[in-house]
Amino acid sequence: MSDQFKQEAAERAAEDVTEGMRLGIGTGSTAEFFVQALAKRVAGGLNIVGVPTSERTRDLATELGIKLTTLDEMPQLDLTVDGADEFDPELALIKGGGGALLREKIVAAASERMIVIADGSKEVDALGRFPLPIEVVPFGLEATRRAIVTVLSDLGLPDVLVLRGGASQPFVTDGGHFILDAHLEKISDVKALATRLVAIPGVVEHGLFIDLATKAYVAGTDGVKTVLPI
DSSP states (O other), X not given: OHHHHHHHHHHHHHTTXXXXXXXXXXXSHHHHHHHHHHHHHHHTTOOOEEEESSHHHHHHHHHTTOOBOOTTTOOOEXXXXXXXXXXXXXXXXXXXXXXXXXXXXXXXXXEEEEEEEEEGGGBOSSSOSSOEXXXXXXXXXXXXXXXXXXXXXXXXXXXXXXXXXXXXXXXXXXXSOEEEEEEXXXXXXXXXXXXXXXXXXXXXXXXXXXXXXXXXXXXXTTEEEEEOOO
16 A cells, blocks of 8 residues: 555656756655656656666666756756655655665755655654664774764764664665664754764765755545645
8 A cells, every 4th residue: 555655646746847847856666656657747748857866766767768867967956856764744854765865865955846755654743763874984984883873872862873784794875885774763853963963074964854845745545635844
């Protein structure tokens, strides 16, 4: 049923894409439904150009005939459509479960608007149930990990950090970095955490997306609802 809801939200977002739009295209299972819905509109004559946020999205969009470019060639975008691992009533997000959070945030920040597509399970009162991905440079990993632990402790958060993929075969992002997943349970001050994390040498980026999403389409048993930030 979850896939059906993801598809419904994705298809609703595809309806917002208009002729000539410069479009950021997200990464993940829900975003793949959006790529498929977008491809149908392109096949029907819609002229758009997209900037993918991962190699996986690039491959799928290319296979389905969607015209693509890069942020270097087109640094300003009209709209980004992407999924989220969690979102709260202010449309602050946790993203990065698929490992593309850095590119996703760069693309979202270059866009005039961002639409989140999700099923109802991603809507939460407070972020933190889903582990927060923190993208880090491999060099000095232990020093960076300890600095993150200090920040979490200062903010009264659990200091449970897990290297994605494990020490013997860590997950590597498209940018060549590692990801530490922070199991935080509930984040009481999202902006404070975001500010502290990004100031740590060795932290490339984190999965907190704040003041980027302008709307969400959320699908459930009652259909697709529109969520705006409070």
